[in-house]
Amino acid sequence: MAPIDVRLVGVTKRFGDTLAVDHIDLEVESGEFFSLLGPSGCGKTTTLRMIGGFEQPTEGRIELQGEDVTWLPPYRRNVNTVFQNYALFPHLNVYDNIAFGLRRRRVPEREIRARVAEMLRLVELTGFEKRRPSQISGGQAQRVALARALVNRPAVLLLDEPLGALDLKLRKQMQVELKRIQQEVGITFIYVTHDQEEAMTMSDRIAVMNRGRYEQLGDPESLYERPASRFVAGFLGVSNLLPAILDGTVGDYAVARLRDDTPVRIPRGQTAGLSRIEVGVRPEKIRLREPDEPVPDGHNTLTGVVRDASYMGVSTSYIVEIRGGARLTVYEQNVERATRSELWRPGEEVRLSWSPDHTFVVPVEDDRSSDEEVPAA
Amino acid sequence: MGTFLTRHRGMVPYLLLAPGLLWLAAFYVYPAFQMFISSFWSGTLETGFRFSLENWRTYPAALERYGEQFGRSILYALAATILTFLIAYPLAYTIAFRGGRAKNLLLFLVVAPFFTSFLLRTFAWKIILGDDGVVLGPLKDLGLLDPGFRLLATPIAVVSGITYNFLPFMTLPIYVSLEKIDRRLVEAAQDLYAGPWRPGGTIVGAVVGGGLFGLLGAIFAFDVLLMVGLGATAGAVVGTGFLSESFARVTFPLSLPGVFAGTLLVMIPALGDYVNAALLGNPSTTMIGNVIQTRFLVNADYPTASALSFILMAAILVVVTVYARLLGTENASAVRGI
Structure with a gap:
């Protein structure tokens, strides 16, 4: 295992009566691209600001490469930040912006020149030295902000929604770019975002945060395929969740019964220690068939009526109402049914099926308020 | 339509x-033109005035006769500008960065004196600085000051009056430019290792403090060396304690447009001011504004008054141009990123 670059131990932050961050324990490994993902107000930015030294935790300890930095000011920490909206110094040109940190550390000018040039090459902005921040585009400013932080060779780079101000196309480009740069310099990145796709594309591991805590921590695949809570299932992508009761096992699978008694198979490991559950399945895992068409052996299957179909080019999104009234979202690639006339139509009866291995389980939470925060599934 | x-x-x-x-x-434009014409007049109210280009001699004559008052005006205005800056910057900084909820109230208090007439406020200073007034009276009663000690009718009184009267003109523009600064820029500077400014802050504080106090000493005819020493010490202490590297590298440069506007707004009217000198000064603190006022309204010497007005205008124009070249346009445009 790689050494730990950042360690948070029981870190808590209160602003007056508000609990922004609630006893977080976290370990970020060296060289990792780590994301804090969550809706606004979940405490992700506050967590980042405490690592950067802009806020002090109310309780707990922050370690940087083994050293306790909880009470050190930002300028004494070997971390650098890429701020939301970049925070480039408007009175300095690109070169002086990037050289700012090195000058404060009294690095000789000759070395500064070499390191700034190297950074400009890395972010592909050679020749922009004399430009002012107002004379470059948003994407370029983004890269200057990155260069300004990376040139100091920090132990950890903190990024606070750095792509938030860019348009969609540029954002996608920068995601690839950021990942490339991170791999090239090998510095630990801690990345704050509310965009699940962004987090999934770039991260090695993601902590999904909600109300001051993280609900689940893992690599993108395990978060997506096996979300551990209703919130994670709803925040990362779209989930179909159906209340169910556990009822015995069949081979490697546990069996749960939906409200209308339909059995659903679930990989056995997931149900350990749970009683009241919801079973979940992602929309793209479900196949739609004619009601009388055979379904592969052992697959979970339901029947329902198509209520809505939205053609989206690559795929079509269906809303299917099953017995008992629950509505499921289903994505179908527009391959077998490619033209509009071939799509399923509202009112048609269909059979839904999916592999039991694609079924996941989340516990039913008693706390009502959490339901409100789940984006519509 | x-x-x-x-x-x-x-x-x-x-x-x-x-x-x-x-x-x-x-x-x-019309009065200025009228005044330009009358600066080439000769004659008196009784005999009537006659225009002649020959009368350009009024200019060098006026300059020679009132050169002392011109010089004094420049020195007093300079001293008042420095003092307003020294008072206004920390004031504006505190309101902008630490004002919190009291921000609007504090700003109102800065402007509040304007609700009273300029003349009345200057009269109030006459009472405050009076020989047995609230400041000097108790000190004299305690025997800390010689009974003959005066503030009124000295350069100190005149410069204090100007400083007081023009303080809001310095405070508000500086406040506006500080208020506009994105707080994240300061955080970014700290993130990039801008910490306490040492020894830079101490050195800059000492040099600036020594220079400014020395200048004030020269103007008020105090012991210049003593003032330089005092200023350097005070400046060093303030610089060490209060000037951080993020202030020196980010906050202050970004507030320069406000400093530029504020100094002009104080310097220009202070150069032509005559109320403070008239109410708080004595004949040896007369400024050029007083001369122009007397020439116009008391002596009816329109040609000289007009010539002096034009010389003052030209002098202000030169000062502003030089100043703008030195600090204004370049830094102001640098801040805007042009």
Whole structure:
């Protein structure tokens, strides 16, 4: 295992009566691209600001490469930040912006020149030295902000929604770019975002945060395929969740019964220690068939009526109402049914099926308020 | 009207400018021209005035006769500008960065004196600085000051009056430029290792403090060396304690447009001020504004008064141009990123 670059131990932050961050324990490994993902107000930015030294935790300890930095000011920490909206110094040109940190550390000018040039090459902005921040585009400013932080060779780079101000196309480009740069310099990145796709594309591991805590921590695949809570299932992508009761096992699978008694198979490991559950399945895992068409052996299957179909080019999104009234979202690639006339139509009866291995389980939470925060599934 | 404007869209800016231009033409350009003419007059009220280009000699004569008052005006205005800056910057900084909820109240307090007439406020200073007034009276009663000690009718009183009266003109522009600064820029500077400014802050504080106090000492005819020493010490202490590297590298440079505007707003009217010198000074603190006022209204010496006004205008123009070259345009545009 790689050494730990950042360690948070029981870190808590209160602003007056508000609990922004609630006893977080976290370990970020060296060289990792780590994301804090969550809706606004979940405490992700506050967590980042405490690592950067802009806020002090109310309780707990922050370690940087083994050293306790909880009470050190930002300028004494070997971390650098890429701020939301970049925070480039408007009175300095690109070169002086990037050289700012090195000058404060009294690095000789000759070395500064070499390191700034190297950074400009890395972010592909050679020749922009004399430009002012107002004379470059948003994407370029983004890269200057990155260069300004990376040139100091920090132990950890903190990024606070750095792509938030860019348009969609540029954002996608920068995601690839950021990942490339991170791999090239090998510095630990801690990345704050509310965009699940962004987090999934770039991260090695993601902590999904909600109300001051993280609900689940893992690599993108395990978060997506096996979300551990209703919130994670709803925040990362779209989930179909159906209340169910556990009822015995069949081979490697546990069996749960939906409200209308339909059995659903679930990989056995997931149900350990749970009683009241919801079973979940992602929309793209479900196949739609004619009601009388055979379904592969052992697959979970339901029947329902198509209520809505939205053609989206690559795929079509269906809303299917099953017995008992629950509505499921289903994505179908527009391959077998490619033209509009071939799509399923509202009112048609269909059979839904999916592999039991694609079924996941989340516990039913008693706390009502959490339901409100789940984006519509 | 509507159709006229839609057909002649290009006219709109001119129409919007028209009231201001007409105002300036009637109340600035015409009187200025009139004054220029009268500076070439000769004669008296009784005999009537006659225009002649020969009378250009009024200019060098006026300059020679009132050179002392000119010099004094420049020195007093300079001293007042420095003092307003030293008081206004920390004030504006505190309101902008630490004002919190009290921000609007504090700003109101800065402007509040304007609700009282300029003249009345200056009279109030006469009472405050009076020989047995609230400041000197108790000190004299305690025997800490010689009974003959005066503040009134000294350069200190005149400069204090100007400083007080023009303080809001310095505070507000500096406040505005500080208020505009994105707080994240300061955080970014700290993130990039801008910490306490040592020894830079101490050195800059000592040099600036020593220089400014020395200048004030020279103007008030104090012991210059003593003042330089005092200023350098105070500056070093303040610089060490209060000047951080993020202030020196980010906050202050970004507030320069406000400093530029504020110094001009104080310096220019202070150069032509005569109320403070008239109410708080004595004959040996007369400023050029007093001379112009007396020449115009008491002696009816219109040619000399007009010539002096024009020389003052030219002097201000030169000062402003030099100043703008040194600090204003370059830094102001640097901040805007042009």
